[in-house]
Amino acid sequence: MKTEHVYPVPADIAASTRITEEVYREMYDRSVKDPEGFWAELAQEFVSWNAPWQRVGRWNFDTPAIEWFSGARLNVSYNCLDRHLADRGAQTAILWEGDQPGDQRRLTYGELHDRVCRFANVLKSHGVGKGDRVCIYLPMIPEAAVAMLACARIGAIHSIVFGGFSSEALKDRILDADCRLVVCADEGRRGGKFVPLKHNVDAALSQCPLVETVLVVRHTARPVDWTEGRDRWFHEAVESASPDCPPEDMEAEDPLFILYTSGSTGKPKGVVHTTGGYLLFAAVTHKYVFDYRDGEVYWCTADIGWITGHSYVVYGPLCNGATTLMFEGVPTYPTPARLWQIIDKYQVSIFYTAPTVIRALMGLGTDWVKQADRHSLRILGSVGEPINPEAWEWYYQEVGEKRCPVLDTWWQTETGGIMITPLPGATPLKPGSATRPFFGVVPVILDAQGNELTGPAEGVLAIAASWPGQARTVFRNHDRFRETYFALYPGKYFTGDGARRDADGYYWITGRVDDVINVSGHRLGTAEIESALTLHDSVAEAAVVGYPHNIKGQGIYAFVTLVADATPSEDLKRELIERVREEIGAIATPDIIQWTPALPKTRSGKIMRRILRKIAANDLDQLGDTSTLADPAVVEDIIRGKPA
Numbered sequence: 001m002k003t004e005h006v007y008p009v010p011a012d013i014a015a016s017t018r019i020t021e022e023v024y025r026e027m028y029d030r031s032v033k034d035p036e037g038f039w040a041e042l043a044q045e046f047v048s049w050n051a052p053w054q055r056v057g058r059w060n061f062d063t064p065a066i067e068w069f070s071g072a073r074l075n076v077s078y079n080c081l082d083r084h085l086a087d088r089g090a091q092t093a094i095l096w097e098g099d100q101p102g103d104q105r106r107l108t109y110g111e112l113h114d115r116v117c118r119f120a121n122v123l124k125s126h127g128v129g130k131g132d133r134v135c136i137y138l139p140m141i142p143e144a145a146v147a148m149l150a151c152a153r154i155g156a157i158h159s160i161v162f163g164g165f166s167s168e169a170l171k172d173r174i175l176d177a178d179c180r181l182v183v184c185a186d187e188g189r190r191g192g193k194f195v196p197l198k199h200n201v202d203a204a205l206s207q208c209p210l211v212e213t214v215l216v217v218r219h220t221a222r223p224v225d226w227t228e229g230r231d232r233w234f235h236e237a238v239e240s241a242s243p244d245c246p247p248e249d250m251e252a253e254d255p256l257f258i259l260y261t262s263g264s265t266g267k268p269k270g271v272v273h274t275t276g277g278y279l280l281f282a283a284v285t286h287k288y289v290f291d292y293r294d295g296e297v298y299w300c301t302a303d304i305g306w307i308t309g310h311s312y313v314v315y316g317p318l319c320n321g322a323t324t325l326m327f328e329g330v331p332t333y334p335t336p337a338r339l340w341q342i343i344d345k346y347q348v349s350i351f352y353t354a355p356t357v358i359r360a361l362m363g364l365g366t367d368w369v370k371q372a373d374r375h376s377l378r379i380l381g382s383v384g385e386p387i388n389p390e391a392w393e394w395y396y397q398e399v400g401e402k403r404c405p406v407l408d409t410w411w412q413t414e415t416g417g418i419m420i421t422p423l424p425g426a427t428p429l430k431p432g433s434a435t436r437p438f439f440g441v442v443p444v445i446l447d448a449q450g451n452e453l454t455g456p457a458e459g460v461l462a463i464a465a466s467w468p469g470q471a472r473t474v475f476r477n478h479d480r481f482r483e484t485y486f487a488l489y490p491g492k493y494f495t496g497d498g499a500r501r502d503a504d505g506y507y508w509i510t511g512r513v514d515d516v517i518n519v520s521g522h523r524l525g526t527a528e529i530e531s532a533l534t535l536h537d538s539v540a541e542a543a544v545v546g547y548p549h550n551i552k553g554q555g556i557y558a559f560v561t562l563v564a565d566a567t568p569s570e571d572l573k574r575e576l577i578e579r580v581r582e583e584i585g586a587i588a589t590p591d592i593i594q595w596t597p598a599l600p601k602t603r604s605g606k607i608m609r610r611i612l613r614k615i616a617a618n619d620l621d622q623l624g625d626t627s628t629l630a631d632p633a634v635v636e637d638i639i640r641g642k643p644a
């Protein structure tokens with residue numbers, strides 16, 4: 001094994017933080033020995049409650065039934081806004097940088113509170129109330145945060161759909177959550193291009209008869225189709241609404257939002273997060289992981305369409321009274337210096353992004369980084385996929401100039417917040433390792449039979465005890481929740497990831513062990529892409545696997561068998577790609593399509609994906625046992641047909 005480089009905690013951070021290595025150990029120890037006492041204290045410190053809880057945490061992973069702070073009452077928008085007004089009414093809550101350099105806005109806590117209250121009244125005037133679902137399909141603009149917090153204010157449940165998803169994907173999500181109202185923009189802007197959000201909504205709604213209202217943010221102000229009686233401009237509605245809207249008193253276990261995420265099988269599932277535990281976990285992790293200090297500008301580049309945008313652009317930072325930066329554009333527009341220039345412009349202290357961004361910018365050369373001085377940076381974070389040591393080192397050496405700890409944070413949509421991560425003042429760093437568990441998190445490594453492995457070990461990563469940010473169910477499908485996460489290894493939460501634990505107790509995430517792939521930090525189910533491909537009349541069968549990709553982390557490799565009378569051609573490939581983009585979105589575009597006369601199957605007809613993964617990765621000498629295949633010659637055919 002390669003020798004690992006260990007970077008000690010920078011002396012100035014150790015000297016100025018409360019959570020040193022010793023304090024981490026003490027707090028971690030307490031958090032797992034006395035989780036109720038531990039979380040109760042933090043709940044008092046981080047969140048304002050209207051009424052106390054009866055029980056801090058109560059859970060079993062069999063049913064499963066998970067509750068935190070049940071009986072307690074609170075409102076998330078009150079916690080993110082109202083309670084800050086006295087001290088921070090004039091402080092910037094949201095800094096917005098548009099796709100076009102020079103496009104910028106700033107909202108103070110006072111202004112954000114005003115918009116949220118007004119928009120909450122707009123929602124109410126359209127009949128939206130507690131427990132109703134609202135679909136949000138917006139670009140990265142402040143109205144996204146306004147819409148989220150307005151839902152939270154009146155107890156409506158938001159379901160945000162990433163603006164990169166197609167109208168088909170949007171339709172599926174609107175129908176599954178039974179949304180009656182959609183918030184969208186005329187268009188989004190990314191890298192100088194326009195994203196036709198309203199157009200996609202119109203297309204989706206032709207199949208969603210229950211949606212009565214569409215509130216449209218005028219963002220690019222270019223013409224859009226309009227359905228009278230259904231569509232209404234966001235700004236007109238907000239201006240005419242009252243700024244007075246008392247927050248709804250919510251129970252800690254009332255749902256806060258639904259967020260769809262991909263799994264091994266079937267359509268994406270609506271993961272449900274609830275009010276009290278989620279907010280607490282987002283706030284505590286935001287504070288401790290990033291060592292957030294009052295007055296600092298904090299920037300997470302994630303889109304609000306993903307969990308990272310929920311927890312670390314909006315809920316965690318605003319609950320902590322932070323200044324959070326929202327960026328609409330892409331890292332390479334107009335030049336690959338954009339991110340670093342934004343850091344200088346707003347004097348960003350904490351910067352949190354994805355490995356795919358780091359790898360892409362690394363590939364374009366360090367000169368772009370040097371165009372900005374980046375002196376304000378103190379902390380760097382990474383999330384969404386494994387960060388390879390080479391990218392880690394570049395981030396650390398070149399972007400942070402060896403001054404800023406790089407925090408590789410492992411977590412998932414289902415975990416609500418960061419689970420395995422270094423803490424800046426407490427954790428010596430090893431490039432490529434997410435290091436140690438956050439407070440209250442009990443990771444375990446299991447072998448294939450579900451036995452818990454001790455000491456240094458490699459296997460499947462599971463979590464042995466509940467934490468406040470844990471998802472509670474899959475929307476209207478609790479069985480699926482149980483089957484996906486709790487059935488395979490009874491009594492534990494199954495993450496779907498593999499991991500190795502080293503002799504220092506550090507965790508190294510090795511990637512998904514199921515049929516989920518991670519493309520540029522976007523989580524996709526191979527089954528979804530396969531069903532999009534097989535919708536085409538010419539396709540008899542398709543198998544999709546991930547393969548190592550220099551920039552995206554994983555690329556999408558599709559093995560496709562055509563029906564007897566279809567002829568393979570480049571045009572047909574283009575049609576298939578178009579079909580996937582229509583069904584899911586551009587993020588699911590296959591990088592490679594290989595025609596194959598047949599797929600390798602077992603005698604019982606199961607596709608041997610293990611073999612396809614090896615072929616896609618060019619691990620041809622490691623195909624393993626092919627003797628159980630119905631027709632081993634198929635493998636030879638596929639290897640011969642592999643595109644150069």
Ligand code: PRX
Nearest residue numbers: 383384385386408409410411412413509523
């Ligand atoms: O495979 C892991 C990978 O992303 C998956 C979760 O994806 P999603 O629910 O979309 O949430 C992404 C943002 C939290 C995980 O199962 N993943 C996430 N962070 C890391 C990671 N893999 C390795 N290292 C990470 N730091």
